[in-house]
Amino acid sequence: MVREEVARECPAHRPPTVDALGKLKLLNMLLLETLRLYCPITFIQRKTSSGTILANIEVPKGTIMSIPLLMLHRDKEVWGPDADEFNPMRFQSGVSRDTKLSRALLAFSYGPRVCAGQNFAMVEVQIVIATILRSFSFSLSPSYVHKPSNFVTLLPRYGLPLIVRNLQQLTG
Numbered sequence: 001m002v003r004e005e006v007a008r009e010c011p012a013h014r015p016p017t018v019d020a021l022g023k024l025k026l027l028n029m030l031l032l033e034t035l036r037l038y039c040p041i042t043f044i045q046r047k048t049s050s051g052t053i054l055a056n057i058e059v060p061k062g063t064i065m066s067i068p069l070l071m072l073h074r075d076k077e078v079w080g081p082d083a084d085e086f087n088p089m090r091f092q093s094g095v096s097r098d099t100k101l102s103r104a105l106l107a108f109s110y111g112p113r114v115c116a117g118q119n120f121a122m123v124e125v126q127i128v129i130a131t132i133l134r135s136f137s138f139s140l141s142p143s144y145v146h147k148p149s150n151f152v153t154l155l156p157r158y159g160l161p162l163i164v165r166n167l168q169q170l171t172g
């Protein structure tokens, strides 16, 4: 489905244009769902600049708080009973239009210290994936072991071996 969308919107043998990227709705949904389940930065920290009360808990000035993004992204109360499943369709109406989702998806953080490279990162990965999808099919190698691990950022512990096929050779 995503490959069909890319083939429809992006002309072959040229990098996708800004206009084309704006039309890659399915690819965007797929990337948002990937950022939800496997957000590269799994937690952020904040230090209180003054004493405050959070959810009836008194928090003194200077307290360092960890915000567990990865855990929040799997909260069934927010995301529903299928929170642990990979389901890009949950972003069908777009994250920016759904206020609940735009605040629940915290892969790039939120508020005044939101990731400064958010838009750049999304455009970059859209171009890379769209370009790959135009020419190649890929699937997980049987040797792949699913073990996301946190080493500063979230990474596949044993790498990501893929079986890659050139689509032109496949279709002759």
Ligand code: HEM
Pocket (backbone or CB within 6 Å): 039, 040, 041, 044, 045, 106, 107, 108, 109, 112, 113, 114, 115, 116, 117, 118, 120, 121
């Ligand atoms: C998928 C890719 C990326 C993810 C998931 C990501 C995520 C984040 C997160 C969660 C923060 C907040 C950290 C905190 O408050 O402790 C952050 C901050 C930041 N990011 Fe990114 N980032 C990505 C790519 C990039 C890129 C490509 C750039 C630059 C070109 C960038 C530049 C920054 C900067 C400058 C900040 C600090 C903003 C501030 O504190 O005012 N990021 N990022």
